[in-house]
Amino acid sequence: MHSVLLVEDDESIRAALRSALTERQFSVVAVATAAEGLRETAAGPVDIVLLDLGLPDLDGAAALRMIRGISSVPVIVVTARRGETSIVQLLEAGADDYVVKPFSADHLVARMRALLRRTNTTAAAEEQRVVAAGGLHIDLLQRSASFHGQHLALTRREFDLLVYLAERPNRVVTRRELCDQVWAASEKASDQTIDVHLSWLRRKLGETAANPRYLHTVRGVGVKLVVTT
Template sequence: MPGRDTAAMGRRRIGYRSLVAQLLLIEDDATIRTSLTRALGERGHAVASAPTAMAGLRDAVDGRPDLVVLDLGLPDLDGLEMLRMLRAVSRVPVIVATARDDEREIVRALDAGADDYVVKPFSAAQLDARVRAVLRRIGADAPEDAAITVGDLTVDASAREARLSGTVLELSPKEFDLLHYLASRPGQVVSKRELLTEVWQVPYGGADKSVDVHLSWLRRKLGETAQAPRFIQTVRGVGVKLVVPS
């Protein structure tokens, strides 16, 4: 799309050790834009960027990012005005990242609908921490049956449906329960004992073989094997975890 730089496009909401997301960076300074795109990408996020307010507004509406990082000093339209326009059509979380450190500007941005405000100069680590904090808050408010997206895998509990790259997966009820349980704990190692207790509802005893068999079936439907895993990775002696494929 004209007027936009894109890096690692694709929905990557969750990753090991931290929440990661598809971000839209609206920043007119090419040096800052390139630096932040690279640094946030190295932290696992998928980052698209736009150099102007109108290009950013279009990308925020069409691209449906998980979070927008917005500079206020944009060449075509003041960032606050763009934020108000965005809020009229979208509830996407917004972090204002700007050189404006006046308290009145901070209050105006928050009143206009910003979820957080960070003043330049700031480190990529600080911005990443703020992104994760906002995502945690948003996640805490999300309904339990909200669709979960991990890479190009989507698991929708309300519809009892899982899609991989848009294609519906033919899963048995137990395979779906297993996938949903792992997807709702992305990047978190889950033991077979926990899976037996929570998915199979077996509080004591039970055979790990049931978990192994269902994991094998689930891997096959996700297009992977235990020897060449993509989503489901084994942590030897501990359990398994669902991750964004590298």
């Protein structure tokens, strides 16, 4: 069940929307002022905000900017403003979508569900850009890695090699596979080159080939990154 924060000062509209959204299996918190909306947003968590612009204590556009200062929660602006310039300004201020009054509950809910699908897809994609294996935490977007909370100073090739192994924990990866997938086609690596990079990685992980903890060589086959639970 998705949670909705409804910020609407008109009591009759607020009650009607709360009822319609509850009937459609949303969990709704409804408030009448921008201050209450900001407080609820900060308290979180909330999946989506419906923000009316005509609030008694603060202009909705200003409230939107303040929400964006504390949260990336999806926001649908509810507005009576039909001008293109006003809509563009709202989107640039941080709104994810908008609906123009008057509107039906079905129309609003369709827009909400579409936005939630996009948001959930993006979140899942972002989550997949982080690789965690044992004490390793690798952020693919930032191209950074840490080991038990300590930053690892890795070269570009060391990082690529570590990522490839960490994405395949406890699986033996052949040197041929590392050569094809980690090194560019124009600079094929020799076994010695791969071994040197593995040695550098081991040193930075505080281990040696003779006493490995994570990077285990399988003689005659390749190497695997061992992760124990």
